[in-house]
Amino acid sequence: MIKLKVNGSVQPLDIDPGTPLLWALRDHIGLTGTKFGCGIAQCGSCTVHLDGEPVRACITPVSEAIGKQVTTIEGLHSPAGKAVQAAWRELDVVQCGYCQSGQIMSATALLERKPRPTDADIDDAMQGNLCRCATYVRIRAAIKAAANKSAQVAGRKMG
């Protein structure tokens, strides 16, 4: 029996440790916010956080997640994550929405690492996340809006 820590709770799993984390989350734990898009780490739809780092769950075996904190879109509660989701709603970034969990997980990881990203930082962090609806203009704007909001909050706290 494998024990995975997902969104703060321990999930026992009776599966082959080579199973990709994506399918453990979706088929065995029932967390379907993380999406399947390519299966070869080319589209980013399956992005989750392992100990805060963005990884592609479609090529990450469950064995690599043992002993680490797995965070999915359903468990995204950090201030940066909340700011990103709020900015996404504020700007109505989504169209079909299928890739957006992955976009939000990548964007959150970026802001947690770099609270005031440049355009080049955004391109670097987000170019692995495909969106066939091409919502990229708004993704970029929403990341900047979330960064500004987080910075203001941080500023108020410090002041």
Add this chain to the structure above:
Amino acid sequence: MKSEWIANLSRRRFLAAGVATAAGLTLGIMPVTRAEMRKSGPGFAGVAPAVDEVFQPNAFLRIGSDNRVTVISKHLEMGQGTYTGLATLVAEELDAAWEQVRVVGAPANAKRYRNLFWGEAQGTGGSTAIANSWLQMRKAGAAARNMLVEAAARQWQVKADEIEVEAGVLSHAASGRSASFGDLAEAAAQQPVPQEVLLKDADEFRLIGKRLPRKDSAEKTDGSALFTIDVKQLEMYTALVAHPPRFGAKVRSFDDKVARAIKGVKQVIQIPSGIAVVADGFWSAKQGRDALQVEWDESEAFRQSSAEIVDSYRELAKQPGTVARNEGDSEAAMAQAAKTIEAEYSVPFLAHAPMEPMDCVVRIDASGCEIWNGEQMNTGDQMAVAGLLGLQPEQVRINMLYAGGSFGRRANPKADYVLEAVHIAKVMPPGTPVKLIWTREDDMRGGYYRPLYLHKLKAGLDGENRPLAWQQRIVGQSILAGTPFEAMMVKDGVDQTSVEGAANLPYALKNIHIDLHSPQLPVPVLWWRSVGSTHTAFAVECFLDELAAEAGKDPVDFRRELLAGHPRHLGVLNLAVEKAGWDEPLGRNRGRGVAVHESFNSYVAQVAEVTVRRGVIYIDRVVIAVDCGVPVNPDVIEAQMEGGMGFGLAATLASELTFKEGRVVQSNFHDYLTLRIDQMPEVEVYIVPSTEPPTGVGEPATPVIAPAVANAVYAATGQRLRQLPLRPA
């Protein structure tokens, strides 16, 4: 005031039907959380109705005693904003508060939910959702408002015309009384359904024309939105299918011993399209499929390569085709021309590659068949499944879920992946839900592509550099041949989707000849966002630019002179070039290009600014002007212009699906290249004010970018690139 048919079932009958639908949706869905049970949105509509929706005046809305307005969308939400748009139309005439409105997907039922532009069929496509629903949805809202007002008038013993309705509240100034929709829902249900209703004038609109927030944003940002791939049911299995490596190949034999031994694999079944592996989840099904040994009979398989197809099309283009448009005498005019130019344009096969690969959930039992799908062709799929199973169409219940993109792929007259899922479910024990999932490789290699097309063009200028004649020969597979649409949309041997955007060339030319060859290939083809315009706009708008250059004229001035009788084309052209600063000089290696095109009765002009450096095209800025009639939601229109352009930009710069000896070369996003964030330009969108009835915005931005960019590359480098994707030297 116009009167129009409203799906007007008697209340009793509708309630009964509503209950039946709810029961149908309830079957087998495993509620995961309480929050999910309470959820609105497709797929969950019937799980646990939060309240008694006591007021159901017609097929398009329900109002509960909790004051919630539920709009039933007859169209698929695949990203284009249809749920938001249709709800806006209903809420406008209902005078609802936007916050009290939610949207659910309609069941498949052509009688109630047909696309008014598609005869008797329900479905979403051709950028028709808002256009065909414009009056219908408003009338549905107005009828309900009328009944609420009548109910209040009775209760308060006042005159109906003294009652005001605003943001979900009815009030009577003189008596000081007021009530919410929820308060009056039960009483409103007792009122007769009006046969005719009065609609608002445009200056009375409170919601139409506003930047209302999308109805699907919240659930698409927290992971809770339900797509087909997310459907959970008790005792459900997942199926993957091994498809033949070439179109036209068949299974000769297979050995499933190793596959069946894999933990979780339940069943291996031969179906018409290949070998299905049914397992307890995706990963076991995938391992099972990988372990299959299949020997394919490729004796009748397709074996051509893309280059051979282009060569054969080029050969075919030497012969006259079937005439799509003929005006004047283009041959005689060409003979008199002072100058003539000729060019060949071509575009490759393209996959739609929506982010959610093809998938479908099917459950068959004695009562019929239930389907969960990002359902784009509701009636077509319903009929196809009924035909396969020997059922009545109404025994095929289809739950229309959110689609993770489609771009045309899920609207397949051949119902390919839906029927594949049904073939698998029908050999499973009755009542067993089966979820078919295609991998990205299956999707990329599974056919139904935008066809490869070749255009040969010739034009002549007179002694004063005025265009005299235009000849265009189009070669490419017919999308509609062999489908139920053939009778409707193939006229005199010309598939209208092959020539749209060329046969209706708006430019003032006295001598025009356009003809078509529709060669047959075993490669399955399908409409791809903006359909014929994906190639005709590229050929026409680039060649017109060549003609302008030959005439020594500015591309904008040249177009303006030829568009005198086309005010809406001119309107977007002028707006885009003005906002782009057309005449402002750009630096070295930089250029600006323009294109203007009408598709689906919407008009779009784009100006692209590019930099070309060491053989790479960088798109710096794109300015878009659109005229789509009354702008129902400017923010959704802008989003569709940005995204539709971006979708076309992928095909302009990168996407290409090729064949080598009959096999599809590409397999996934590492070799089938699409647009990434670092390639997305700055985009500005301008909407032409209009009082014309609204037209679609899902597709019309897509075809305009390729010619705008190609023309900009010419301006920057002097190179004419006539093949997509564009590859500068």
